[in-house]
Amino acid sequence: MTPPDHALISLEERFAEGILSGRKLVELRRRPMRLSVGTTVWMYVKVPVGEVIGSARVRALHTLAPQTLWRRYGDVSGLSRTEFFDYFSGVARGFALLLDDPVRLTSPISLERLRYLNDSFQPPQFFQHLASDGALVAAFSENATALGARSSHMTPSPHACIAAV
Numbered sequence: 001m002t003p004p005d006h007a008l009i010s011l012e013e014r015f016a017e018g019i020l021s022g023r024k025l026v027e028l029r030r031r032p033m034r035l036s037v038g039t040t041v042w043m044y045v046k047v048p049v050g051e052v053i054g055s056a057r058v059r060a061l062h063t064l065a066p067q068t069l070w071r072r073y074g075d076v077s078g079l080s081r082t083e084f085f086d087y088f089s090g091v092a093r094g095f096a097l098l099l100d101d102p103v104r105l106t107s108p109i110s111l112e113r114l115r116y117l118n119d120s121f122q123p124p125q126f127f128q129h130l131a132s133d134g135a136l137v138a139a140f141s142e143n144a145t146a147l148g149a150r151s152s153h154m155t156p157s158p159h160a161c162i163a164a165v
Helices: 013-021 066-076 081-087 111-117 135-142
Strands: 006-011 026-029 040-045 051-064 094-110 127-130 144-146
Touching: 006 013, 013 040, 013 051, 013 094, 026 066, 040 094, 040 135, 051 066, 066 081, 066 094, 094 111, 094 135, 111 135, 135 144
Parallel strands: 006 040
Antiparallel strands: 006 127, 026 094, 040 051, 051 094, 094 144
């Protein structure tokens, strides 16, 4: 059995919080992401926050015309109609990453801590795959709290405190 896939994406704080609250169910991008259904997507909130704050599971992936993306996902995109079409201006096809099972970290993991765990760590401009058995995924997984009855794959350890460096 292959280990589950993990990826890290960079988001603005409002979008990450929307996903974790369940209001934003889709992450939109101007180009496709090479991810699979079932991948755990960890959310790095861009500077000035500079922290990984949670994750969600990839439920589906779609590459569609912006008009179709808006019709299907506009109400769960976290964007106004103007923001949406400004973002997709000049793009024939956009990418939708449908997400479910949001999980918030009990304590966000700072950029400083990420660099301690992996000294070559740089926040992704777009996204990056993570090693399932790597230090980053281990730190994220140990520090996760499932929302409601979801995400049994992320049940936190009773000893899951990660000290700040």
